[in-house]
Amino acid sequence: MQGQPRHVHPTAPLAPRALLSGDPGRALLLAQELTDEPRMFNHNRGLWGYTGVASDGEPLTIMSHGMGGPSAAIVMEELCDLGLEIAVRVGTCGALRPGTGLGELIAVSEVIAGDGASAALGAGERLRPDRRLTERLRAVADHAGTIASADLFYDPDPARPERWRAAGALAVEMEAAAIFAVAARRGVRAACLLAVSDAVAGGGERIGAQALEDASVRLGRGALAALLAETG
Numbered sequence: 001m002q003g004q005p006r007h008v009h010p011t012a013p014l015a016p017r018a019l020l021s022g023d024p025g026r027a028l029l030l031a032q033e034l035t036d037e038p039r040m041f042n043h044n045r046g047l048w049g050y051t052g053v054a055s056d057g058e059p060l061t062i063m064s065h066g067m068g069g070p071s072a073a074i075v076m077e078e079l080c081d082l083g084l085e086i087a088v089r090v091g092t093c094g095a096l097r098p099g100t101g102l103g104e105l106i107a108v109s110e111v112i113a114g115d116g117a118s119a120a121l122g123a124g125e126r127l128r129p130d131r132r133l134t135e136r137l138r139a140v141a142d143h144a145g146t147i148a149s150a151d152l153f154y155d156p157d158p159a160r161p162e163r164w165r166a167a168g169a170l171a172v173e174m175e176a177a178a179i180f181a182v183a184a185r186r187g188v189r190a191a192c193l194l195a196v197s198d199a200v201a202g203g204g205e206r207i208g209a210q211a212l213e214d215a216s217v218r219l220g221r222g223a224l225a226a227l228l229a230e231t232g
Helices: 024-034 069-082 116-120 131-138 160-166 176-186 209-231
Strands: 017-021 036-042 049-053 059-064 086-095 105-114 143-150 169-173 189-199
Touching (some): 017 069, 017 209, 024 059, 069 116, 086 131, 086 176, 086 209, 105 169, 105 176, 116 176, 131 143, 131 189, 143 176
Parallel strands (some): 017 059, 143 169
Antiparallel strands (some): 036 049
């Protein structure tokens, strides 16, 4: 352990494997859907987390990390301090290409680092997740490929999405690069599975509330299946 966590205040044990969500509401939903007897792991700063028993009888933590790379990096660092070994980010993204439909899942094979947090952590322009875990995620996803991580949700530069598309990105989100950078620095296995919630191109269509909940459950089940295959 490198230090005492300052932002994550555990009220239950951390499992060595975890699902990581930006949205605390999604963390609660997945804890209820995927685990038995979930106990609140953290509520400090609104970063809700839960530890329960997964279908293989072993513990699973589902933890929210907030919005943006800096928040995700803090939570990831502190989970590593507490003993995290393997994790999947289960988040949402904006599609950059036609043919990637709302609610569909993307297994991330590479991240274009367009954020400041991963750069501050010494990462290069592109980061890759754990290979074996990502192969497991490919089996449950509708698409697999490169995404971009950004600092801004409301980006004033309309040309930036086109530059990411030209660089090969299927979608954009805000936290994967920082999570991968921390994981590489700390020797933790990490991967990412995303649900498409917005269409960045083509008028900015947004998924409905029920469809997002349905996609979130599918997202969590797919990510848990990958974790079980690697740790069960």
